[in-house]
Amino acid sequence: MNDDVQRLPISVTVNGDERVLEVAVHHTLLDVLRDDLALTGSKECCLVGECGACTVILDGRTVDACLVLAVEADGTSLTTIEGLASEGRLSPLQAAFLDHGGVQCGFCIPGQVVSAHALLQDNPHPTRADVDEGIAGNLCRCGCYEQITEAILRTAEASGR
Amino acid sequence: MRAFSYERPETLADALALLAANGRDARPLVGGTDLIIRLRDGTARPRIVVDLKRIPELRPGIETTTDLLTIGATTAMTDIAAHALVRQRFLALAEAAAVVGSVQIRNRASLGGNICNASPAADTATPLLIYEAVVIVAGPGGTRRIPIRDFFIRSGETALRPEDLALSIELPIPGHRTGSVHLRRTRRRGHDLASVTMSCLVDDRGITRLAFGSVGPRPILVEETTGVLADPGATDGAKAALLETIFSSATPSQGSMRASPEYRLAMLRVLGRRAVAIAIDRLAQP
Ligand code: FES
Ligand code: FES
Numbered sequence: 001m002n003d004d005v006q007r008l009p010i011s012v013t014v015n016g017d018e019r020v021l022e023v024a025v026h027h028t029l030l031d032v033l034r035d036d037l038a039l040t041g042s043k044e045c046c047l048v049g050e051c052g053a054c055t056v057i058l059d060g061r062t063v064d065a066c067l068v069l070a071v072e073a074d075g076t077s078l079t080t081i082e083g084l085a086s087e088g089r090l091s092p093l094q095a096a097f098l099d100h101g102g103v104q105c106g107f108c109i110p111g112q113v114v115s116a117h118a119l120l121q122d123n124p125h126p127t128r129a130d131v132d133e134g135i136a137g138n139l140c141r142c143g144c145y146e147q148i149t150e151a152i153l154r155t156a157e158a159s160g161r
Numbered sequence: 162m163r164a165f166s167y168e169r170p171e172t173l174a175d176a177l178a179l180l181a182a183n184g185r186d187a188r189p190l191v192g193g194t195d196l197i198i199r200l201r202d203g204t205a206r207p208r209i210v211v212d213l214k215r216i217p218e219l220r221p222g223i224e225t226t227t228d229l230l231t232i233g234a235t236t237a238m239t240d241i242a243a244h245a246l247v248r249q250r251f252l253a254l255a256e257a258a259a260v261v262g263s264v265q266i267r268n269r270a271s272l273g274g275n276i277c278n279a280s281p282a283a284d285t286a287t288p289l290l291i292y293e294a295v296v297i298v299a300g301p302g303g304t305r306r307i308p309i310r311d312f313f314i315r316s317g318e319t320a321l322r323p324e325d326l327a328l329s330i331e332l333p334i335p336g337h338r339t340g341s342v343h344l345r346r347t348r349r350r351g352h353d354l355a356s357v358t359m360s361c362l363v364d365d366r367g368i369t370r371l372a373f374g375s376v377g378p379r380p381i382l383v384e385e386t387t388g389v390l391a392d393p394g395a396t397d398g399a400k401a402a403l404l405e406t407i408f409s410s411a412t413p414s415q416g417s418m419r420a421s422p423e424y425r426l427a428m429l430r431v432l433g434r435r436a437v438a439i440a441i442d443r444l445a446q447p
Contacts, residue, residue: 006166025167025210028197048198049266061239061268067197068269069190071167072212115264137263 010074014039015083023070030054030065032073033080041081041110052138055111056080062118064137081110084117092158093117096151104142112138116152125156162201168211173218173299173326179211181301181324187211189326191235192269194262195278219328221271223247228334231297234273234327238285239264241272250334252443253288253343253360260284260345273327276312279319282375286313287360288343290372290382292332300325315378338365340444344436346420346428356420357428361436363391363444371404371433376411376425383407393441397434404433 011020014037023032033039033056043053047066054065057079084091090098093116103109112135119126119134126134131152140148170176180187188207190196191214199205213219213235221236223244230246241247242259261267261275261284275285276296286309294309298321307320309330314320321327341362358374367388374380389395390403408429413422420428 005164008167024164026162026164026200028162047201049194049262052263052265055265062265063269064194064265067194067266069167069193069197069210069212071169072190072193072214118264134264137265 008071008074010071012073012075013077015079025069025071027070028066029056029058029063029068029070029073029078032070033065033078039080039082042114043107043110045107050137050139051108052111052115052135053108055114055138057114057118060118060121062115062137079114079117081114084113091117093120093152093155096155096158097148100147100151100154102144102147102151104140104144108138108140108142112140112148116148116155119152120156120159124159126152128153163203163206165200165207166209168209169215170211170213171215171217173216173328176211176213176216176219176326177299177301177324179209180326183209184323187323189213189277191271191274192237194266194270195274213326219326225334228336230332230334232272232330232332234277234329235271236273238262238267238270238272238275241285242267250339251288251292251332251341253291253341253362254285254332256343257284257288257345257358257360260343272330276309276330277319277321277327279313279315279317279379281316281378281380282356282358283380284343284345284358286380287358287372287374287382288341289330289332290380291341291360291362291370292335295331295333297328297331298325299328304328306331310382313379335364338444339363340440340442340446342436342439342443344432344439346432357425357432359429359432359436361433361440363437363440365444367391369437369440371407371436373408373411373429373433376413376429378412381410383410390437391441391444393445400434400437401430404430404437408433 006025007022009022045051045053049064049067056065059076115135131149186208190210190212222233224231238258238261248255289309296307343360346357360372362370369385369390372382413425
């Protein structure tokens, strides 16, 4: 490690667990999630905020983790794709992605699911247009948009209310 | 990413002192949706990144008095797009904030960052121009006010000095009825920077303001006071002639990968006509 690199301690709640670690100030939240915390569900892809493969929820709002410095996350609460299943059981949203054939190669899926999860938290009964807008920041090279949209809409329907 | 040092001042005075001491070697950070890309690709190479998000004076938020709406410079696009009074009185700004990037970008990108980066394609620039916003700026000599029409100099350059910080953006609440709209042209919905941005305001005195961006080094504001553009009964021909004059100041660059100059100029006219018509409609709505 280069001596010139400034490191700072941060404390973040990741999927409910309080984590205290030291990070290089020029490392992104995505770097730290993947390399320091071994949470490799969030994917590294475009690194310019266009593909959404790195989407995580920071204090209740989705962000592209490739465009957040890890130090900026100090004191925040994060949800990553690893935080959605509980006790080894997929969340209804995750299960719907599988049921509707939304997952092909799977690379974009963690980001898609995290965006969809946040969308449904804010807006439990989205219209198709709301879903389109809600996942517009998540690209899918396999072109599963129809199936993904369907999965999100059906999850919302099934949750009733 | 190249290494830099990171400072997180807890007072405005400390932030200004850091900027004053480091000049162009320091870069303020708010949302990071532009800066972090530039840190990574090397087009920004600051020695120090100054994170403004722990400064009480710079907390995000929107405040209103009877004649003024004040938006903190660090306020995220998501909050501007959703704010009831912004939607009611400054709809073009809400519409612009709602089309910046994607949800993930809007949750992070700030109004101050959007205007201080001074991209000619910045979505919020044209609505701020038609609403005659004022940027409140803090610097070594104290606080000053910069009317938005004097703020943008050229691509990447504003009236701010390296040691200045934008604190907030003030929008005077119009004393009369207005209709306004923001439109843009992009290659794809969801992410792209705009090939043309356009905002239009008409008011019940017959004044029309058109602001357009991405067709020259800085966004341009033109005010039309003959009443012809704002007149629902005026002929298309009469309006087209006025719009021709208004758009004569557009000078789109040759080298852009997003759209040819010819395309931009053609779309400028299309969006201009459309924006005027929508603004007139909205003015007529009760
Ligand atoms: S890797 Fe972060 S948006 Fe593409
Ligand atoms: S499933 Fe392959 S990129 Fe989306």
